[in-house]
Amino acid sequence: MKTTQILIAGFGGQGILFAGKFLAYKGLMEDMQVSWLPSYGPEMRGGTANCNVILSDTPVGSPIITAPDVLIAMNLPSLQKYVDTVVPGGQIYVDSALIDVKVERSDVEVFYIPATQMAKDNEIATLANMIIVGHLLQNHPELSFDGTDAVVEKLVPPKKAALVELNKKALALGKEYK
Numbered sequence: 001m002k003t004t005q006i007l008i009a010g011f012g013g014q015g016i017l018f019a020g021k022f023l024a025y026k027g028l029m030e031d032m033q034v035s036w037l038p039s040y041g042p043e044m045r046g047g048t049a050n051c052n053v054i055l056s057d058t059p060v061g062s063p064i065i066t067a068p069d070v071l072i073a074m075n076l077p078s079l080q081k082y083v084d085t086v087v088p089g090g091q092i093y094v095d096s097a098l099i100d101v102k103v104e105r106s107d108v109e110v111f112y113i114p115a116t117q118m119a120k121d122n123e124i125a126t127l128a129n130m131i132i133v134g135h136l137l138q139n140h141p142e143l144s145f146d147g148t149d150a151v152v153e154k155l156v157p158p159k160k161a162a163l164v165e166l167n168k169k170a171l172a173l174g175k176e177y178k
Contacts, residue, residue: 111139
């Protein structure tokens with residue numbers, strides 16, 4: 001594996017930090033070098049939130065990402081802010097239920113996933129983030145969907161045990177989305 005830099009962005013309450021933590025934890029469980037750097041505005045819910053995740057087979061020198069290989073945009077302001085920072089040949093994952101514009105760049109691969117609507121339709125309204133993560137793991141050449149159940153089981157705290165199966169369901173929905 002090479003180094004994969006992932007920027008997840010949206011607003012507070014969309015599970016941006018949890019999605020990043022999940023990817024970082026998955027990397028740890030696969031013996032990768034990992035960096036997880038969350039960032040959010042003081043207002044938390046409704047404010048801006050983003051998370052830098054770096055997964056590598058070599059030590060990570062800095063947790064700051066200026067040119068991500070992957071962008072997950074969960075709202076329009078995030079897509080507008082970061083779309084041009086993605087490296088040529090990179091990937092952009094867009095929650096098309098919340099973002100109705102198309103990426104105009106032709107040098108990146110773009111995935112439009114109506115994650116928020118899929119989550120609502122499947123009665124897991126708070127897990128659009130994990131639907132997109134499932135799609136990412138299925139479609140990125142350096143990442144794998146394998147082992148996601150173990151990561152969910154390890155990461156979801158005991159007091160929220162009911163969310164284990166729901167997170168697994170969300171990841172599977174993202175994996176299967178075409």
